[in-house]
Amino acid sequence: MNEPPIRLIVVDDHPIVRDGLRGMFTGELGFEVVGVAGDGARAVSLAEELRPDVILMDLRMPGTDGVTAIRRLAERGSTARILVLTTYDTDSDVLPAIQAGATGYLLKDAMPEELVRAVRAAARGEAVLSPSVATRLIGQVRAPSDPLSARELEVLALIARGSTNREAAARLFISEATVKSHLLHIYAKLGVNDRAAAVAVAFERGLFDRS
Secondary structure, three states, rough: OOOEEHHHHEEEHHHHHHHHHHHHHHHHEEEEEEEEEEEEHHHHHHHHHHOOOEEOOOOOOOOHHHHHHHHHHHOOOOOOOOEEEEOOHHHEEEEHHHHOOOOEEEOOOHHHHHHHHHHHHOOOOOOOEEHHHHHHHHHHHHHOOOOHHHHHHHHHHHHOOOOOHHHHHHHOOOOHHHHHHHHHHHHHHOOOOHHHHHHHHHHHHHHHHHH
16 A cells, blocks of 8 residues: 655745755655745645645745744644755754754755655654754754853853944953954853854853843
8 A cells, every 4th residue: 555645845935946846846756745835924824724744944034934933833733844944054043943843954955865865754753954953953962061151251242232352342341362262262162153153052041141
């Protein structure tokens, strides 16, 4: 007895990407593309109407973004597995998506056969992560428990408000070189590689509440 096809919704704000993915999976045995959407709000609406098995979800879209859509689907009890397919693998993209309920996270440079395998795995409820995303998540789990110092929290709080290194240095009466040194220590302690990710993780962990 043949297995029923995996019912799939494709969500991306770029028509060329949507059409390409729809064409790819329509031509692949064992899949049925039941809908496409250009933003998160439409994706939520289609998911409630069509009851797909898997949703291929972009993250950065105008209007309702992917993470918001994933949260709404979870709140509404959707049983669809959500596989993020995006260009971005920064901590500020990966962590919120996984925490919101995404089953997997792939980048758009994935090979077609890799994407097909990932959707099949997601339909079975298996977690699917691109290597770079897996590395980031492992880095978060293994991140040093060494807390940020009071000065490091001050620096990061200023950066979070949009201050440049020079402006932060002036506010704290220290040199730019010292600010850069503090930032490097912050990155190491939080397990990130850039300012935006450091700020995102700090908010996630509630560090600013104690600063």
